Amino acid sequence: MKPYTIGVDVGGTNIKLGLVDRSGAIAARAFLDTKSFYGSKKKLIDVIIGAVRDLIEEKRLASKDILGIGLGLPGPIDSKRGIVNFLPNIPGWKNVPLKSIVQKKLHIPTVVDNDVNLITLGEWKFGAGKNYKNLMCMTLGTGVGGGLILNGALYRGEGFVAGELGHMPLNEKGPDCNCGGSACFEYYVGNGYLLKKAAKIFKNKNIQLSDVFFLAKQGNARAIEFWEEAATHIGNALVGVVNLLNLRLIVIGGGVSNNYQFLGKTINAVIRRRAMKVQAKMVKIVRAKLGNDAGIMGARVLVKESIRER
């Protein structure tokens, strides 16, 4: 029989939890506000553990019914040992043995990984990437992340920090990035930059990206051009990845991907124009399918891969 699993997707702003039942459906959910627990690592862990307990009780289950818990966090994670190395956007986390902390409290086997890795696993097994062997999942939001499935397995890199697509340089010279580098892809398409650019173009300090989307939908030429420019940057970044990795699929997720109808055509056009012919012909660009559930479903993949039947 298929197992119950629990997924916890910890983001910089909120935490999404889900209990996945034996049919593979998310049977119970919880949301938490991450920012309330900034500065207190212990509180954040306690509140996650409390929320997991609530999910189990809500469904009248016991710990022993749960095959495992998978936690995704936004930062470099030693998934082998279950240690959070650090979280760039959540203060106070350094070399936290989260796996053993959670296991001790809940008596449920636990696995920990980078959030984008979990999203990638979710899209690969349950979403847009089913049956693909070589794909990248790109998340477009405040940050730009990337997860790699290569030769049919998640590629984590030597120190569990592979996939930093957002910090591939787009140009040899360019503006400084938070990461210490310069001209990084994330600088050109991260929410922060896009919002600033939109505020300037539309002379409105409070404009949201969703506003620019609706303007584009209504045929506003400047809004359409705004998304085409973003898509050109995205395409330029993907050309290098496509030529280097000869992927079959690139899955685009994250908030900005909601504007895919104004991004997709240009992204594809840039790749057809600039990437090598064999590689360009072979790669398909698609939107993510699982939305906010990708991390929870990816946790299920990781749990099932890592934990034997209890």
Added chain:
Amino acid sequence: MKPYTIGVDVGGTNIKLGLVDRSGAIAARAFLDTKSFYGSKKKLIDVIIGAVRDLIEEKRLASKDILGIGLGLPGPIDSKRGIVNFLPNIPGWKNVPLKSIVQKKLHIPTVVDNDVNLITLGEWKFGAGKNYKNLMCMTLGTGVGGGLILNGALYRGEGFVAGELGHMPLNEKGPDCNCGGSACFEYYVGNGYLLKKAAKIFKNKNIQLSDVFFLAKQGNARAIEFWEEAATHIGNALVGVVNLLNLRLIVIGGGVSNNYQFLGKTINAVIRRRAMKVQAKMVKIVRAKLGNDAGIMGARVLVKESIRER
């Protein structure tokens, strides 16, 4: 007992053959001029087969003593089926079933792969990359190639064309490249561009890169700057790879790498400055060790991996 293997490294200008003995040493060699056989695919194959026969006879061996032949060719190769898809720099090759042609003539099991993949396998098992799990081998010459060992195995990509490092764009806008793209890394550091640049700087149409190397060695400031500029481009290209793939090692080979003493420092400095801290700290940049023998030794790796004892 360890087997005899034969490696054939087909380049755009010459062909290197080597018979590797049971101790792992190259016991016999042959060189052929590729250009003499441009335009006749059949002649080129016949002359390779003849040279392989000569190597076997020279050492008084028989076909049955050879575990396998490994051929590396400069282009996309379907290594699974042993088919040369095409060779960008050698006319007349399209979907050539080279593996079965050679096997039929020589009655020796044969494997075929991309030349840079063989070089990478050679450096990985016998050269600078011994005991590493995640590395890239970059070849700097007329073209710029890349071979990837990821999770302890050669990564070929969906259609056997992964590793096209030379065609990762360095900038969003830039000069057109032969590949159909623009601002490709190869454009900035391929021999053709470097020679043109050197001719201009030193006002000498016939200058060779080795001349610029000797000038640098003698302390010529413009020559030193010439290599530093090349190294900056190389570093800029590697920053993206390092952030995306979190490699432990990058092996630099090919003709241009002979000037490593004027390249290495700047390449490393650019990576330390621009790449993400965890990734930059983890990656080591080294020169290739096997020189022109890398392909022959890589053929041995591929043969031993693919062919069971006869």
